[in-house]
Amino acid sequence: MSTVVLLTITGLGLAALYFLVASGLSLIFGLMGVLNFAHGAFLTIGAYGTWWASDHLPGAGSTGWGFVLAVVFGVAVGTAVAALIELALIRPLYERHIEQVLVTVGLSLALVALVRATWGADPHPFPRPEWTQRTTSVLGANVPNDRFLLIGSAVVVLVAVLAFLRFTRFGLIIRAGVENRSMVTALGIDVRRAFTLVFAIGGAFAALAGALGGIYLGSISPGQGTSLLIFAFIVVVIGGMSSITGTAVAAVLVGLVQQFANYYAASGVGDLSVVLLLAAVLLARPSGLTARLA
Amino acid sequence: MNRISLRRLVPLVVFAVLAVLPYSTLQLPGLFDGVLNSPGTLQLLALCLIFGGVALSYDLLFGFTGLLSFGHALYFAAGTYAANLALTELGWGLGAALALTTAVGIVLPLLVGAVALRVSGIAFSMVTLATAQVGSIIVLQDPGGLTGGEEGLALDRDQVPDAFVGVLNTVNLYWLALAYLVLVYVVVTWVTGSRAGKVWQAIRENEGRVEVLGLQPYRFKLLVFVIAGLLAALGGITHLLLLGGSTPRTTTSDFTLGLLVMVVLGGAGSRWGAVVGGVLYTYLDSRLTDLANSPAVQDLPGWLRVPLSEPLFLLGTLFILVVFFVPGGIAGLVDRLRERRAGRRSGGGGPAPGRVVEQLREQVGAGLGGANPRDGV
Amino acid sequence: MSGTVTPPLLRMSDVHVRLSGSHILQGVDLTVRRGGVTALLGRNGAGKTTTVKAVLGLVPSTGTIEFTGSDGRNQRLSGRRTHEIVRHGIGYAPEDREVFGGLTVAENLTLAERRNSPHHHDRVYELFPELKQRSRQLAGTLSGGQQQMVAIARLLLNDNQLLLIDEPTKGLAPLLVAEVAEVLARAAEEVTILLVEQNLTVVRRMADDAIVVDQGRIAWSGPAPELMADADRTRELLGVATTGGHA
Numbered sequence: 001m002s003t004v005v006l007l008t009i010t011g012l013g014l015a016a017l018y019f020l021v022a023s024g025l026s027l028i029f030g031l032m033g034v035l036n037f038a039h040g041a042f043l044t045i046g047a048y049g050t051w052w053a054s055d056h057l058p059g060a061g062s063t064g065w066g067f068v069l070a071v072v073f074g075v076a077v078g079t080a081v082a083a084l085i086e087l088a089l090i091r092p093l094y095e096r097h098i099e100q101v102l103v104t105v106g107l108s109l110a111l112v113a114l115v116r117a118t119w120g121a122d123p124h125p126f127p128r129p130e131w132t133q134r135t136t137s138v139l140g141a142n143v144p145n146d147r148f149l150l151i152g153s154a155v156v157v158l159v160a161v162l163a164f165l166r167f168t169r170f171g172l173i174i175r176a177g178v179e180n181r182s183m184v185t186a187l188g189i190d191v192r193r194a195f196t197l198v199f200a201i202g203g204a205f206a207a208l209a210g211a212l213g214g215i216y217l218g219s220i221s222p223g224q225g226t227s228l229l230i231f232a233f234i235v236v237v238i239g240g241m242s243s244i245t246g247t248a249v250a251a252v253l254v255g256l257v258q259q260f261a262n263y264y265a266a267s268g269v270g271d272l273s274v275v276l277l278l279a280a281v282l283l284a285r286p287s288g289l290t291a292r293l294a
Numbered sequence: 295m296n297r298i299s300l301r302r303l304v305p306l307v308v309f310a311v312l313a314v315l316p317y318s319t320l321q322l323p324g325l326f327d328g329v330l331n332s333p334g335t336l337q338l339l340a341l342c343l344i345f346g347g348v349a350l351s352y353d354l355l356f357g358f359t360g361l362l363s364f365g366h367a368l369y370f371a372a373g374t375y376a377a378n379l380a381l382t383e384l385g386w387g388l389g390a391a392l393a394l395t396t397a398v399g400i401v402l403p404l405l406v407g408a409v410a411l412r413v414s415g416i417a418f419s420m421v422t423l424a425t426a427q428v429g430s431i432i433v434l435q436d437p438g439g440l441t442g443g444e445e446g447l448a449l450d451r452d453q454v455p456d457a458f459v460g461v462l463n464t465v466n467l468y469w470l471a472l473a474y475l476v477l478v479y480v481v482v483t484w485v486t487g488s489r490a491g492k493v494w495q496a497i498r499e500n501e502g503r504v505e506v507l508g509l510q511p512y513r514f515k516l517l518v519f520v521i522a523g524l525l526a527a528l529g530g531i532t533h534l535l536l537l538g539g540s541t542p543r544t545t546t547s548d549f550t551l552g553l554l555v556m557v558v559l560g561g562a563g564s565r566w567g568a569v570v571g572g573v574l575y576t577y578l579d580s581r582l583t584d585l586a587n588s589p590a591v592q593d594l595p596g597w598l599r600v601p602l603s604e605p606l607f608l609l610g611t612l613f614i615l616v617v618f619f620v621p622g623g624i625a626g627l628v629d630r631l632r633e634r635r636a637g638r639r640s641g642g643g644g645p646a647p648g649r650v651v652e653q654l655r656e657q658v659g660a661g662l663g664g665a666n667p668r669d670g671v
Numbered sequence: 672m673s674g675t676v677t678p679p680l681l682r683m684s685d686v687h688v689r690l691s692g693s694h695i696l697q698g699v700d701l702t703v704r705r706g707g708v709t710a711l712l713g714r715n716g717a718g719k720t721t722t723v724k725a726v727l728g729l730v731p732s733t734g735t736i737e738f739t740g741s742d743g744r745n746q747r748l749s750g751r752r753t754h755e756i757v758r759h760g761i762g763y764a765p766e767d768r769e770v771f772g773g774l775t776v777a778e779n780l781t782l783a784e785r786r787n788s789p790h791h792h793d794r795v796y797e798l799f800p801e802l803k804q805r806s807r808q809l810a811g812t813l814s815g816g817q818q819q820m821v822a823i824a825r826l827l828l829n830d831n832q833l834l835l836i837d838e839p840t841k842g843l844a845p846l847l848v849a850e851v852a853e854v855l856a857r858a859a860e861e862v863t864i865l866l867v868e869q870n871l872t873v874v875r876r877m878a879d880d881a882i883v884v885d886q887g888r889i890a891w892s893g894p895a896p897e898l899m900a901d902a903d904r905t906r907e908l909l910g911v912a913t914t915g916g917h918a
Contacts, residue, residue: 035416037551089614098362102558102617105551110610117604172782176771182729183769187825188757188785230427230547237420268435275424282413282421500691 002141007259009138013147013216015255016154020209021232022239022247023161024202030178030242031191031198033097037104038085039206039232040225041111042078046207047126047220048115050074054127062127070127075207082203086196094192108226116222123221126214146215153212157205158248165244170197178242231258231271234278253277305479305566312472315339316465327584333464337536338580340464340471342573344532347471347478349556349572350565351525356554357562358486359518360498362419365406365426367549369523372398373530374540375433375441382450383440391453395531396524403523407516414501423547430545446541449534458535467536474532475569478525482565485521494518555613561625570624578612579605678739680705680833680863681726686734686749688721688887695721696732697887703833703880708855708864710878710895714910717884719867720766723835727763728753740832758787762826766837766867768818770825772811776802779810779821780828788829795824798854816847823851827858834858837867852876871909875899883908 021043028036053060053073060070085107093099132149135142165171173194177184184191206225213228214220231254239250254274262270318330326335348370355361376398380391410421436443451459457466485491493514496504504511534540543549552575560571582605585591591602601607620627679702688696696718703709713719725732728751736748738759748756757763770779780802784790796803799820805813810821819839826834839855840848852873855864859877868874874881878895890908891898898905 029416035419089618092618099617101362102554103614105554106610106614106617108610109548109551109555110607110614113604113607113610114601117600117607169781172774172778176774176782179771179773180769182753183765183771184782185753186727186729186757186763186765187783188754188829189782190752190754226548230423233420234424237417241416268431271431272428275428278424279409279421282417283409 005139005141007263009143009147011256011259013150015251016150017209017213018232018235019154019248019251020205022235023244024205026236026242026247027198028202031174032195034100038107040229041108042082042203042206043210043225044115045081046074046078046210047214049077050211063129067129071211074211075204078207079200079204083196083200086199112222123219126220128215132215150212238281333461336464336468340468340536342576343471343475344529345576346569346572347475348526348529349553350478350482350568351522352553353557353568354482354522356557359494363422364419364550365422366553368426368429369403369526370530371429371545372402373527374534377531377534378447378449378540381453387453395527399524399527403520407519411512411515433542433545446539448539471532559616559623561623564625567625582608682737684735686725686732688725688730688732695887701882701889703865706863707879708859708866708877709880710874711867711882713884718887719884720837723837728756760832762831762834764822764826764836768822770810770818770821775807776810777806783825783828785829790828795828799824816843831862834862834864840870840873
């Protein structure tokens with residue numbers, strides 16, 4: 001029983017990371033039709049930004065509010081990089097999706113290489129507030145606290161993004177744009193501003209995932225974002241390509257399947273099961289990739 | 295002798311030059327460290343030729359048919375690991391290993407393609423990415439100690455003909471790589487000129503119209519997927535012989551992205567463009583790595599040394615610049631220069647070779663933005 | 672009216688559109704005068720919808736498209752982005768309504784509020800009381816006629832100078848056709864309408880001028896009654912008998 005509880009909570013923690021990366025991907029894809037390969041780099045930048053800030057930024061550190069400040073710094077850097085990339089490199093290629101995807105591919109290679117060039121290819125130990133290392137007993141299982149931090153953050157982000165989409169004018173524009181981009185422009189709305197916004201939001205979530213992933217894994221390395229990105233892509237496809245709630249459900253599904261199969265079958269089987277899950281979903285509903293944002 | 299037939303001779307001339315190149319003791323300072331027929335230089339050239347061929351096999355999918363696969367690495371890796379297992383683990387001869395690789399190179403893309411091609415646009419890209427990831431996971435998990443995990447798998451050379459073993463025989467491996475490239479080039483030339491090739495082009499330009507004509511795009515796409523996969527698998531076995539082992543690096547998504555970069559760099563939809571892209575990328579990757587480790591760069595101030603020390607940073611940046619400023623890559627550039635010299639604009643005919651990315655905008659773009667079916671007329 | 676020298680509201684000169692290798696508009700020249708309803712007619716696939724989309728910048732085009740609003744300033748629309756074109760006071764109701772099915776009726780209208788115009792929610796709800804009752808319903812769950820009301824309501828919400836309306840009566844029951852025509856006729860008292868329409872009964876009732884597109888070119892233009900009165904010409908240009916309802 002305690003194993004099941006531990007696996008479930010750990011799976012949900014992993015799902016939280018997937019959701020943070022995948023929600024931004026699906027917002028960007030849904031609104032702009034761009035598959036953002038640079039998203040993994042945003043994650044890496046967030047992780048390294050937090051790590052750097054905890055050592056160098058005045059007031060920041062690896063405990064308490066100092067750590068919160070370090071994370072805020074990492075997220076801010078990720079957000080700024082994402083917004084700048086949209087403005088400088090994606091926007092000039094407006095509506096040219098293939099080229100936009102190619103540019104994000106180039107960015108994913110170049111940005112990760114730059115991080116590697118600057119801080120080396122080897123993993124760095126990540127600053128972790130001490131309480132995240134302790135465990136809490138849940139139904140007889142000793143669950144590390146960082147799992148709760150991951151899950152809590154993802155839930156807050158999910159609620160915030162749903163509220164944003166539901167109650168703000170930008171949210172309205174994004175929901176409408178996902179459905180029919182050209183009709184939004186035909187109503188006199190400059191939909192490109194929403195593009196920059198979703199890139200910034202996606203960059204912020206990915207950077208947050210980078211910081212949280214650093215806590216979860218205990219260390220950071222330049223390639224981390226890319227390996228997480230592939231599973232985030234799978235989550236996005238299973239979740240329906242452009243639906244936030246769909247993405248959340250798919251993230252939970254993928255996180256749990258992966259944890260349980262890796263534990264009960266063999267290491268690596270979980271990863272394979274996720275791919276099989278993707279194939280099954282696509283075969284069952286090839287056109288079922290709905291485009292409703294809710 | 296008019297210009298057209300002259301142009302047809304170019305590949306033959308290039309082939310002849312490449313074939314006799316190992317007899318040259320030319321020294322090209324800056325370009326290569328040793329003389330042209332030194333083993334080190336021949337090894338690098340052979341690697342370039344192999345990736346020229348693999349890039350062309352990928353172009354068959356992306357440039358000629360408009361299929362944006364993110365999993366082409368899988369077939370290349372399958373080729374090197376299947377052949378390696380046959381030679382090293384099973385102790386088969388090279389002929390049997392080649393037969394096994396061919397079988398794997400047909401069956402694997404057939405299975406994956408049969409599933410992946412049921413969806414189109416970005417979903418197709420994602421399924422190919424995910425299946426390639428399966429390959430990567432399996433190789434890294436090292437099931438039964440068969441793949442060697444992260445360490446890779448060294449080739450047991452006992453089963454390899456002596457002509458392909460040893461530093462002194464690098465020249466034979468060079469010729470083997472050249473033969474592989476020629477094979478890919480001939481096959482691609484042949485199939486793209488065939489009836490199926492015309493259908494692939496039609497699929498790239500407007501898949502709906504192909505269906506209206508009563509043809510099943512699915513079958514044609516599966517055919518091109520299998521041909522491209524097989525050619526990549528054969529590239530894998532050549533790569534294995536050249537390097538004397540299999541490395542898990544060939545299974546990663548970064549490896550496929552590298553192929554995409556090569557093709558776009560050289561010119562998607564152009565045969566020679568893709569080959570040049572593959573050769574150039576491989577050459578730059580190798581030379582930039584040497585450059586990064588050279589004292590000239592190591593002595594530079596930090597802000598210059600750091601970016602210069604990462605070939606992938608330079609290649610990624612170069613790639614973005616090409617996408618922005620050189621649409622159609624090298625082939626597109628040559629095409630435009632030729633048009634300008636001829637003093638006329640290209641007529642109504644088909645898309646100029648190498649410039650299909652521009653042409654693909656509408657088609658695949660619409661596929662990518664699948665959420666928006668009403669963007670059209 | 673025809674004797675005035677004021678520039679036309681909309682002028683297209685030598686407009687070409689190429690899409691997916693097809694040459695859809697092959698040098699369209701047309702003018703829409705200020706006031707009243709101009710019907711844009713033609714067989715299926717003649718290029719009516721593409722003409723409208725070219726005005727809005729929704730398809731890439733070459734040639735010149737000019738708009739002279741009530742301020743008397745001549746604006747070049749060609750080459751501008753869709754949202755900039757629309758902000759000159761041009762409303763668009765597309766062929767398939769294209770209301771946002773995942774948004775409520777009220778959200779559809781809120782989205783359509785243009786910043787540079789007053790918003791007439793009262794006028795809209797007065798014209799379509801049904802929309803007020805259904806304001807919290809998802810537009811995707813409305814009937815075709817109700818969706819058309821939302822599409823038209825989006826046009827009348829803002830102050831516009833030109834409405835581009837593409838087949839508003841397509842697929843509607845006869846009673847609804849009459850209702851839509853009534854609303855558009857009332858709107859036409861205040862704003863110029865360029866109306867793509869297959870239903871010749873509606874054309875006959877509303878249109879002042881008519882423009883016929885055929886194979887990507889303008890085949891005829893002039894007063895609508897003149898075209899409607901000429902049965903042979905109508906059959907030749909539109910492939911329908913003038914007595915018919917739907918084409």
